[in-house]
Amino acid sequence: MRITELLTKETIAMDLSATSKDQVIDELVAQLNSAGKLSDEATFKQAIHARESQSTTGIGEGIAIPHAKTDAVQSAAIAFGKSVEGVDYQSLDMQPAHLFFMIAAPAGGAQTHLDALAKLSGILMDEDVRAELLQAKSKEEVLNIINKHDDEASDESSEEAAVTNAEADSEKGLVLAVTACPTGIAHTYMAADALKNQAKKMGVPIKVETNGSGGIKNHLTDEEIEKASG
DSSP, X not given: OOGGGTSOGGGEEEEOOOOSHHHHHHHHHHHHHHTTOBSOHHHHHHHHHHHHHHSOSEEETTEEOOEXXXXXXXXXXXXXXXXXXXXXXXXXXXXXXXXXXXXEEETTOOHHHHHHHHHHHXXXXXXXXXXXXXXXXXXXXXXXXXHHHHHHHHHHHHHHHHHHHHHHHSSSOOEEEEEEOSSOSSHHHHHHHHHHHHHHHHTOOEEEEEEETTEEESOOOHHHHHHHHO
């Protein structure tokens, strides 16, 4: 599934008027509701705030990805909005957030939806993508940017699988990691991509197991764990 099957013109708010975290949430929830993606706006908003109470979804680098998985979602969707000035979203790096993606996932959502959300999380780790989105002037431009990098992410995923398999069979020391998030929708995959990007910069082979809503992926084998701990 392509990301733009979930992120559409109807779910894009573009330039937000919000000056606070709560106002950002209000605007994006309203955008999803007006697009017909929610069956109960109040319940969905409550679920978003409940997720925020566990830990902020302002992950740093100017990005916030509020998300919730609940029966109040009629169909899976992603809402987008941006603030050039920035909003204090209580982000992990204590810096203002500029790009906001709100993920609405129905309870028991299809695996294809979760795969698309995981792919979006990875794409947003690219500094160039963030700069392009911040400069976008129209909904069409936002969709074009996401589509372009969606294609690139699909190609890189195939190449990465081959490289990981080769590294696992080599004599080089392989770093192992596991990432997980309370809802397993976004942060699980963003954390994995952040680790892989840093490992690539350092020239260190790494395998990251993700434990998200779609279950365990890139499962660490007993042999790999024993080799890494030896």
